[in-house]
Amino acid sequence: MSKIDGGPPDYKKLLPPIITENYGQWKYHEIPRAGVLKHVSEKGDTLYSVRVGSPRLVSIDYIRDICALADSYCDGYLRFTSRNNVEFLVSDEGKVEPLIKELEAKGYPIGGVGNALSNIVHTQGWVHCHTPATDASGIVKAVMDDLYEYFGRTDLPAKLKVAMACCLNMCGAVHCSDVAILGVHRTPPRVDHEKIRKGTEIPTLVAACPTGAIRPDPKNKSVVVNEERCMYCGNCYTMSPAMEILDAKNDGIAILVGGKVSNARTAPSFSRLVIPFLPNNPPRWPEVTAAVRHIVETWLNNARKGERVGEWIERIGWERFFSLTEIPFTDKHIDDFIFSRETFRTTAAFKY
Amino acid sequence: MEKGPANPEVKEKVLAYLDTVEKAKSKEIAAKISVPKADVDLAVKELAMEDKVEYLYITTTFVALKGKVKPPQ
Amino acid sequence: MPDKKTPKLDELEHGPWPSFVTEIKKAAVRNESAKDLLNLLERSYDDKRGHWKHGGIVGVRGYGGGVIGRYTDLPEEYPHVAEFHTMRVNAPSAWFYKTETLRTLCDIWEKHGSGLTNVHGSTGDLIFLGMKTEELQTTYDELSDAGFDLGGSGSCLRSPSCCVGPARCESACYDTLDVCYDLTSSYQDELHRPMWPYKFKFKMSGCANDCVAAIARADCSIIGTWRDSIRIDQDQVKAYAESGLDIQGMVCDKCPTRALKYDHEKKELHVIAEDCSRCMHCINVMPKAVRPGKEKGATILLGGKSTIVQSAFLSWVIVPFMKMEPPYTELKEMVAKIWDWWDENGKTRERLGELIYRMGMTKFLREVGLPPVPQMVFRPRANPYVFWPQDEIVK
Ligand code: HEM
Ligand code: HEM
Ligand code: HEM
Ligand code: HEM
Ligand code: SF4
Ligand code: SF4
Ligand code: SF4
Ligand code: SF4
Numbered sequence: 001m002s003k004i005d006g007g008p009p010d011y012k013k014l015l016p017p018i019i020t021e022n023y024g025q026w027k028y029h030e031i032p033r034a035g036v037l038k039h040v041s042e043k044g045d046t047l048y049s050v051r052v053g054s055p056r057l058v059s060i061d062y063i064r065d066i067c068a069l070a071d072s073y074c075d076g077y078l079r080f081t082s083r084n085n086v087e088f089l090v091s092d093e094g095k096v097e098p099l100i101k102e103l104e105a106k107g108y109p110i111g112g113v114g115n116a117l118s119n120i121v122h123t124q125g126w127v128h129c130h131t132p133a134t135d136a137s138g139i140v141k142a143v144m145d146d147l148y149e150y151f152g153r154t155d156l157p158a159k160l161k162v163a164m165a166c167c168l169n170m171c172g173a174v175h176c177s178d179v180a181i182l183g184v185h186r187t188p189p190r191v192d193h194e195k196i197r198k199g200t201e202i203p204t205l206v207a208a209c210p211t212g213a214i215r216p217d218p219k220n221k222s223v224v225v226n227e228e229r230c231m232y233c234g235n236c237y238t239m240s241p242a243m244e245i246l247d248a249k250n251d252g253i254a255i256l257v258g259g260k261v262s263n264a265r266t267a268p269s270f271s272r273l274v275i276p277f278l279p280n281n282p283p284r285w286p287e288v289t290a291a292v293r294h295i296v297e298t299w300l301n302n303a304r305k306g307e308r309v310g311e312w313i314e315r316i317g318w319e320r321f322f323s324l325t326e327i328p329f330t331d332k333h334i335d336d337f338i339f340s341r342e343t344f345r346t347t348a349a350f351k352y
Numbered sequence: 353m354e355k356g357p358a359n360p361e362v363k364e365k366v367l368a369y370l371d372t373v374e375k376a377k378s379k380e381i382a383a384k385i386s387v388p389k390a391d392v393d394l395a396v397k398e399l400a401m402e403d404k405v406e407y408l409y410i411t412t413t414f415v416a417l418k419g420k421v422k423p424p425q
Numbered sequence: 426m427p428d429k430k431t432p433k434l435d436e437l438e439h440g441p442w443p444s445f446v447t448e449i450k451k452a453a454v455r456n457e458s459a460k461d462l463l464n465l466l467e468r469s470y471d472d473k474r475g476h477w478k479h480g481g482i483v484g485v486r487g488y489g490g491g492v493i494g495r496y497t498d499l500p501e502e503y504p505h506v507a508e509f510h511t512m513r514v515n516a517p518s519a520w521f522y523k524t525e526t527l528r529t530l531c532d533i534w535e536k537h538g539s540g541l542t543n544v545h546g547s548t549g550d551l552i553f554l555g556m557k558t559e560e561l562q563t564t565y566d567e568l569s570d571a572g573f574d575l576g577g578s579g580s581c582l583r584s585p586s587c588c589v590g591p592a593r594c595e596s597a598c599y600d601t602l603d604v605c606y607d608l609t610s611s612y613q614d615e616l617h618r619p620m621w622p623y624k625f626k627f628k629m630s631g632c633a634n635d636c637v638a639a640i641a642r643a644d645c646s647i648i649g650t651w652r653d654s655i656r657i658d659q660d661q662v663k664a665y666a667e668s669g670l671d672i673q674g675m676v677c678d679k680c681p682t683r684a685l686k687y688d689h690e691k692k693e694l695h696v697i698a699e700d701c702s703r704c705m706h707c708i709n710v711m712p713k714a715v716r717p718g719k720e721k722g723a724t725i726l727l728g729g730k731s732t733i734v735q736s737a738f739l740s741w742v743i744v745p746f747m748k749m750e751p752p753y754t755e756l757k758e759m760v761a762k763i764w765d766w767w768d769e770n771g772k773t774r775e776r777l778g779e780l781i782y783r784m785g786m787t788k789f790l791r792e793v794g795l796p797p798v799p800q801m802v803f804r805p806r807a808n809p810y811v812f813w814p815q816d817e818i819v820k
Contacts, residue, residue: 002569004487005613008584009572011518011602014526015592024591024600028713039593047593057445057554059452059459060531060540067524080520080544082586082637109442123547126469127445127462128495128511128554130477135469137445138437145440170731171547176641176739201374208411210774238411238479241424241498248473261641263633263648264706265681268640268739282470283433306679339736355614375481377580377773378620389768393620400487400618407489408481412774413580413619423480423508423558424496 016077018047018091034152035110036096048090050099053109053119053144053151056084057127057137065106073099083119083161085112109151115158117150117296122164123171125183131234132166133183133251139285140164143181146289147296157303157312160296161260168233176259178309179292180271185232186250188213193222195242208239253278253288257295258310269310272318274325276332298325317351358395362387366395367404367417375408375416431463433470452540458555459539461505465497476503482510482558483579485565489618491575492561508557509539512564513550513576515609518602519589520545529571537564549586550576580774581619582612587629588636590649596708597631598649598721599749604629607753615764622771622780625764626729632717633705639729639740644777645760646726646740647749651718654698655707661714666692676707722748725756727763728778738778743790745800762793787812 015023022041029039037049054062066086070078073095079087088103090096103110112118120143123129125136143162150156163177167185174180196202202223206214213229214236225236225243236243255278259271274295278287295309302324303312313321322329335343365385370376378396382389396415399405408414408421437446449466452459465476480494493511500507514530530551534540539555546552556564565575576584585608588594590601608627609616615625628639631649639646666672672694677685684700685707687693694707694714708715725747726740747755763777766789771780781789790797791814799805 002566004569004574005617006569006572006574007610007613008515008574008606009517009526011521011592011606014517014521014523019521019592024597026591026593026595028595039595049593053443054544055443055445055448056543057448058542058544059448060535060542061451062448063527063531063542063544067527070524076524078522078524079589080522082520082545082549082588084545107441107443121547126466126475128477128509130475130479130495132475135466138470141437141440141442141444141446144442148441170737175731175737176638204375204410207773235411241478246474251473261635261638263635263640263704264709265679265704268635270737270739280473282473283436306675337736379622379768379773389620393618396620397487397614397618400489403486407483407579407619409483409490409493409579409619410479410481412623413483413489413621414481421481423482423494424478 014077016075016089016091018045019089021045022047031114031154034116034154035113036100037113046091046093048093048096050088050090050096050103050110051081051112052086052088052103053112054084054086055137055141056119056122069099069102073102081119083112083121085119109148111151111153114154115156115160116153117147117156117160117162119151120144120162120164121174121177123166125166129166129171131169131237131245133185133246134166134253134280135282136164136166136183138283139181139253139288142284142289143292146293150296156300157305158308160299160309162292168231175256175270176261176268177271178257178259179295180256180259181288181292182254182256184252184254184277185234185245185247186252186277187247188225188227188230188232189234189236189243189245190247191223191225192242192244193220196222196240200240200242205236205239205243208235210235248280252280253285255288255291255295258313260308260310266311266314271310273333274321274327276330295325320351323352355390355394358398359391362391363395363399366392366399370405370415370417370420375414375421377412377414381415429464429467431467434463434467449541455535456538456540458505458509458557459541461503462509462539462541462555465499465503465506468499468503477509482561484575485562487617488565488575490578490581491565491617493578495555506555509555510558510561512538512553512556512561513546513548513578513584514553514568515574515576515584516545516549516551516586518605519587519592520549521592530568530573533564533567533571537567548576548578548584550584575617577616577619577624579619580621580623581617581625582615583624583626584616585609585627585629586637588631590629590631594631595712596634596649596705596717598651598717599631599723601629601631601647601649603751604647604749604753604756607751611757621764621768623774623776625767625777629723633703634709640726641729641737641739642731643729643740644727645763646729647756648724648726649717649749650703650722650724650746652720652722652746653718655696655701655703655718656716657694657696658714658716659693662694662711663692665711665714670711672711676710679706680704681706722746725759728776728781730776730778738782740778742801743795745798759793759795766793785812 122136163174164181165174166183234245237245255275256271382392482494537560541554543552587601587605590597626643628643725744729740
């Protein structure tokens with residue numbers, strides 16, 4: 001039997017020599033061109049990192065292809081970023097341009113460094129999850145195609161981080177992004193009583209609901225859902241396929257904007273709901289790509305240098321954001337969940 | 353970090369309790385058989401290695417007798 | 426059977442961004458389940474709904490996690506994805522690889538599964554996407570023999586992950602890669618045999634830029650910082666000034682605490698050290714001229730989690746400054762107390778942050794023995810409703 005608990009591979013054995021030699025001794029970095037980082041150490045050693053966006057869902061053929069490139073240009077070393085980018089670690093300056101040429105020839109997008117659009121972090125969607133309100137990979141592909149030019153630039157007002165999660169569980173850091181694309185269900189689960197009677201453990205099903213919306217119905221040997229309490233999380237469907245949460249006619253997408261994670265200048269903050277619902281329109285989700293582009297362009301045209309989307313909106317005010325973008329403000333935008341009051345305006349000073 | 357071998361009596365009690373339910377969390381087992389939870393965790397670890405119980409992840413992690421909970425039909 | 430057509434997905438092969446559909450097709454050349462995945466996904470694009478069911482299966486012998494059980498709800502039509510489980514492979518710190526390491530993974534995966542992966546999943550693990558139940562154990566055995574291990578899933582410690590840190594970043598205030606590797610190695614039981622109310626995540630960022638979103642994604646966020654003052658190199662300030670950087674406008678005016686003063690005549694930048702809140706902005710704009718201080722360590726924050734159930738939380742400060750030196754005893758002793766408290770008091774599926782919120786921060790601090798300090802709050806409470814402990818009341 002194979003051993004257990006061996007732990008992950010030791011990173012120390014996977015670092016390129018230039019990193020081992022300059023570990024903790026980096027002095028500064030520059031961005032010589034879009035998609036490239038140049039790090040210089042105290043000793044004067046120079047490391048180039050060439051960043052390439054990946055679709056995240058990749059075949060082993062893709063991995064072998066990038067390995068071949070890393071063998072040719074990087075002595076067999078590469079790394080990945082938390083946003084699904086590949087980084088080629090080049091210690092020989094002479095190999096940077098040839099690598100870039102080959103990457104461009106093969107269609108790998110180079111970018112995502114500095115004041116650029118970074119790759120979209122996202123989740124599984126229809127490809128592999130059981131509670132999605134939409135697909136993730138397809139929307140990401142459509143949005144990245146549409147915003148492609150901004151990936152390879154470095155002159156946006158600030159960094160632009162977009163994220164996508166396919167249901168409220170939000171298995172990817174969506175809620176603190178400049179633009180968040182979120183799959184939303186709008187209807188409570190429909191109970192298949194027949195299936196429940198055939199072998200669902202009712203107490204565990206009742207306990208699975210985080211809002212206590214499910215009550216046992218002993219007369220029917222089934223359960224009932226208190227629709228007003230349901231927040232469409234799909235937990236009950238995880239517990240039992242009898243709780244049908246997917247609803248092709250009503251599932252769709254919400255857009256949230258203005259979040260950030262970094263502490264630079266302003267505190268980390270959550271993204272805020274600006275478009276409560278857009279329809280699922282595969283394969284290219286034109287409503288979603290148009291909405292995202294519109295928000296991004298309004299930011300580009302109005303933000304001052306150095307302002308992330310949220311910083312720009314906080315400066316001009318959310319009321320101005322809605323008037324500038326002409327996105328209609330509705331009752332859906334006003335929080336009525338548990339921590340709502342802190343979002344209500346408690347001053348008589350505001351704009352139009 | 354070494355926790356030593358599990359108490360065989362606790363392992364028996366865990367198996368006996370799991371026989372009466374479909375699945376349970378170890379905290380609940382500990383309460384039901386009146387044994388400290390850390391001892392139950394250790395017993396479950398060994399029982400899993402012996403293929404007598406298995407872990408299940410259905411919105412949270414449960415423990416069950418091996419094979420008792422079937423995959424969805 | 427002739428190959429089915431996938432006109433909708435084919436649309437997603439157009440456009441400049443690399444296409445996941447192309448990737449699935451590459452795998453489908455050799456593998457029947459990848460082919461069925463493609464067809465099933467086309468079906469979802471037609472139906473506008475997913476076609477997966479969740480199953481409780483979690484792993485291989487001795488493990489309580491590392492596998493996500495997945496079954497299609499249309500097994501007759503798509504038999505090769507009737508079982509299509511995910512395996513989470515624990516990635517090395519900061520996702521550094523040698524090509525030979527990745528090739529080993531590809532070879533194992535080519536033999537046992539769909540040939541599709543996520544590099545990486547949002548958990549930070551490398552994901553093997555789609556395998557049959559009977560392949561789980563053999564795949565694991567080969568992974569283990571080749572020096573890999575599974576990541577976490579379920580109510581356990583999830584695979585810790587970290588930013589690139591000192592390996593390639595001048596801003597790193599502690600060794601994020603080592604802390605990540607050390608904690609992962611130390612907590613193998615907690616990672617592989619779930620025993621808690623719910624999941625628990627550590628994420629490590631070397632500075633307040635927080636490149637792995639620790640504050641938003643981890644129950645325990647470890648964010649690098651310094652105690653003394655930023656260091657300024659006036660020669661480099663001059664060089665930036667001469668290169669045309671608007672130091673007053675882009676650096677001083679954007680400093681959130683107005684702690685920076687720029688002397689236009691002398692082209693010198695000065696900091697009022699006690700006013701700086703260590704936000705990283707000036708360092709980001711002038712990395713050659715401004716650096717973190719010398720007395721480095723990390724801020725420990727707790728409670729971050731996603732929206733289910735009580736709304737999402739960002740982690741909040743519980744230790745403003747902790748030295749981060751191996752073997753990280755201070756951190757581990759504190760974590761042990763926190764885990765015990767959570768395990769003792771937490772309800773099923775209650776994350777640490779929600780528990781602290783329910784029981785009260787002051788009770789939490791008292792019971793795990795952490796001293797209250799003003800860095801924990803933006804501002805003190807506005808109400809006077811203090812629940813005075815009995816031992817502080819005159820009897
Ligand atoms: C009860 C609620 C939840 C359920 C039932 C659930 C279920 C799942 C499932 C089944 C997957 C695997 C998807 C796949 O590979 O097939 C998954 C992935 C994941 N979940 Fe959750 N989840 C829940 C809540 C959360 C929450 C609250 C978070 C974090 C805040 C989270 C974080 C993740 C992450 C990071 C992944 C990996 C996603 C990826 O890489 O695409 N989950 N979740
Ligand atoms: C559009 C809305 C949002 C989306 C799509 C979203 C998405 C996500 C996702 C996908 C994660 C999981 C990250 C991971 O574990 O890899 C996450 C985590 C988190 N979210 Fe959100 N979120 C949203 C709104 C919010 C809001 C409003 C808050 C706070 C009020 C929040 C706070 C958090 C926190 C604290 C975490 C920590 C993650 C964890 O549990 O590990 N999010 N979010
Ligand atoms: C420990 C609890 C409290 C005590 C002992 C207390 C005591 C007092 C006293 C002695 C007055 C002066 C009455 C007068 O002579 O005009 C007063 C007035 C007032 N209290 Fe309180 N108070 C308490 C809590 C609160 C709280 C929690 C609030 C509001 C949230 C509040 C709001 C007011 C207001 C608005 C007035 C002014 C009434 C007026 O101007 O006519 N008090 N309180
Ligand atoms: C121990 C608690 C408190 C006491 C004893 C108290 C007492 C008072 C008193 C005596 C006044 C009247 C002042 C005046 O008429 O000249 C007043 C006014 C007021 N209090 Fe408090 N207060 C307390 C807590 C609070 C809290 C917690 C709030 C709100 C969060 C609050 C909000 C106000 C407001 C809005 C006024 C009116 C101020 C104004 O007229 O400009 N008070 N309070
Ligand atoms: S966000 Fe929801 S649908 Fe998407 S992978 Fe996570 S649990 Fe599944
Ligand atoms: S979808 Fe979520 S909130 Fe609604 S009934 Fe099911 S478990 Fe409860
Ligand atoms: S979090 Fe800080 S130390 Fe880590 S990579 Fe980002 S900037 Fe560098
Ligand atoms: S680190 Fe932030 S707060 Fe401190 S001086 Fe620089 S900009 Fe100001």
